[in-house]
Amino acid sequence: MTIWEEIGRLSRQFRKEIRSVRVVRPVSPKVIREVIESEFDFTRAVPLVELVQGVAKLLEDYSIHVTHPRYFGLFNPSVTEAGIAADALVALYNPQLANWSHSPAANELERVTLLHLARALGLDVNNMFANFTTGGSEANLSAVLVALAHKYPQVAQDGVAAIQRQPLIYLTTESHHSFVKIARMSGLGTRSLVEVPVTSSFVFDTEALAKRIDEDIRAQRDPFMIVATAGTTAGGGIDPLMKLADVSTKFGAWFHVDAAWGGAACLVPGLSAALTGISRADSITWDAHKFLSVPMGAGMFFCRHREAVRRAFAATPSYMPPRVDQETFDPYSATVQWSRRAIGLKVFMTLAELGTDGLVRLLEHQIRMGDVLRTRLRASGWIIVNDTVLPLVCFTHPDIRERRVTTTNLLEAVYDRGKIWVSDVVLGAKERVFRACITSFWTTEEDIECLINEIEHARRNARQSL
Numbered sequence: 001m002t003i004w005e006e007i008g009r010l011s012r013q014f015r016k017e018i019r020s021v022r023v024v025r026p027v028s029p030k031v032i033r034e035v036i037e038s039e040f041d042f043t044r045a046v047p048l049v050e051l052v053q054g055v056a057k058l059l060e061d062y063s064i065h066v067t068h069p070r071y072f073g074l075f076n077p078s079v080t081e082a083g084i085a086a087d088a089l090v091a092l093y094n095p096q097l098a099n100w101s102h103s104p105a106a107n108e109l110e111r112v113t114l115l116h117l118a119r120a121l122g123l124d125v126n127n128m129f130a131n132f133t134t135g136g137s138e139a140n141l142s143a144v145l146v147a148l149a150h151k152y153p154q155v156a157q158d159g160v161a162a163i164q165r166q167p168l169i170y171l172t173t174e175s176h177h178s179f180v181k182i183a184r185m186s187g188l189g190t191r192s193l194v195e196v197p198v199t200s201s202f203v204f205d206t207e208a209l210a211k212r213i214d215e216d217i218r219a220q221r222d223p224f225m226i227v228a229t230a231g232t233t234a235g236g237g238i239d240p241l242m243k244l245a246d247v248s249t250k251f252g253a254w255f256h257v258d259a260a261w262g263g264a265a266c267l268v269p270g271l272s273a274a275l276t277g278i279s280r281a282d283s284i285t286w287d288a289h290k291f292l293s294v295p296m297g298a299g300m301f302f303c304r305h306r307e308a309v310r311r312a313f314a315a316t317p318s319y320m321p322p323r324v325d326q327e328t329f330d331p332y333s334a335t336v337q338w339s340r341r342a343i344g345l346k347v348f349m350t351l352a353e354l355g356t357d358g359l360v361r362l363l364e365h366q367i368r369m370g371d372v373l374r375t376r377l378r379a380s381g382w383i384i385v386n387d388t389v390l391p392l393v394c395f396t397h398p399d400i401r402e403r404r405v406t407t408t409n410l411l412e413a414v415y416d417r418g419k420i421w422v423s424d425v426v427l428g429a430k431e432r433v434f435r436a437c438i439t440s441f442w443t444t445e446e447d448i449e450c451l452i453n454e455i456e457h458a459r460r461n462a463r464q465s466l
């Protein structure tokens with residue numbers, strides 16, 4: 001058997017039989033290390049087919065299977081076959097996207113993909129910049145660096161210490177914590193982050209924001225950037241983008257929308273209204289490796305200020321081939337990365353294989369499953385505590401609120417059985433609740449039934465043993 005036949009067989013089998021695979025099999029670091037070291041010690045040369053089989057078995061036995069239809073987890077999706085094929089082609093040809101002239105095909109395949117998605121976001125494609133990133137974190141980092149270059153041109157040379165008034169980035173308790181790392185990486189420091197309270201729906205309280213900005217201006221601080229989230233990690237909330245765009249305009253702050261997960265809503269006719277205002281953003285983060293169902297890592301960064309992008313990332317070393325013409329750009333000199341993988345090919349191939357309509361049908365299916373989950377939970381006596389049109393449901397139970405059981409104990413029991421994966425989260429710094437997100441286009445009503453049965457089973461057992 002050739003290596004490719006074996007990989008083909010493995011992928012067909014895994015995808016076909018995934019429902020019979022445990023979603024989760026808890027394992028200790030000690031055990032997994034022993035298993036690996038007993039099989040592979042780098043002294044014996046392992047024939048490649050055997051190696052592929054051995055590694056596939058390890059991955060299959062000791063992973064939380066995020067592509068599983070009963071993984072109700074963080075935003076990790078089931079992946080399209082086109083996405084898998086694209087990643088294989090990328091590894092085969094290993095195109096170097098750092099500069100345009102090394103890989104005209106891959107660079108242009110990415111460009112048409114980004115333009116298509118930028119149009120869906122409502123951006124003026126003649127007047128913007130976009131690139132693929134490793135993920136949302138890199139896209140958010142790009143946003144802060146470009147915003148700095150835009151607002152404080154002197155920083156390029158003199159560093160953030162040259163900024164006279166303390167620059168502030170406004171976000172909320174529900175914003176993604178990549179901004180904490182970015183505050184450190186950028187040299188701004190975490191003191192630059194202002195956590196504004198959320199409303200009872202766990203989204204940006206715009207009145208509290210305007211009040212806070214007024215105070216900061218009076219105290220000689222600089223409202224530098226407002227970060228809205230479209231699809232928060234904990235509760236899937238979408239901040240009021242239009243109002244936040246207004247506040248940003250009023251105070252001259254950079255308006256960034258972190259739509260890492262929720263950005264896909266712009267493709268869905270019944271949902272795009274929830275993102276109204278996103279086209280006013282100065283920059284946008286959108287991850288294809290979340291709701292667009294391609295393998296990790298594929299983030300996207302969109303920005304309306306080409307000149308600021310150039311200021312943030314331009315470099316002109318003698319060892320890189322010269323730029324081809326004004327119509328093209330060299331990613332090494334316009335983005336965080338240097339050597340660059342063809343990240344966008346899996347998005348291109350997914351869109352090309354399914355067509356936009358086909359992709360939208362996958363999204364709509366998952367959104368419908370989110371509604372089914374809400375209905376079924378309520379019917380079983382659970383209480384829904386978040387408020388979003390996206391397929392993410394946070395829920396609790398009187399037994400949890402009255403402290404007869406905890407989410408932690410119930411989750412332990414659920415993971416032990418391995419039929420589903422779901423998590424818990426503290427929403428709005430208030431209470432610890434269950435969090436279930438539909439992230440698989442394979443999830444069916446029976447899978448949702450299974451989720452409810454598993455949690456109910458754990459809850460009843462825990463109550464009985466009181």
Ligand SMILES: *Cc1c(COP(=O)(O)O)cnc(C)c1O
Binds near residue numbers: 075258259260
């Ligand atoms: C996932 C996520 C991020 C981080 O993106 P990565 O792709 O994991 O780097 C940032 N913001 C939000 C809202 C996210 O959902």
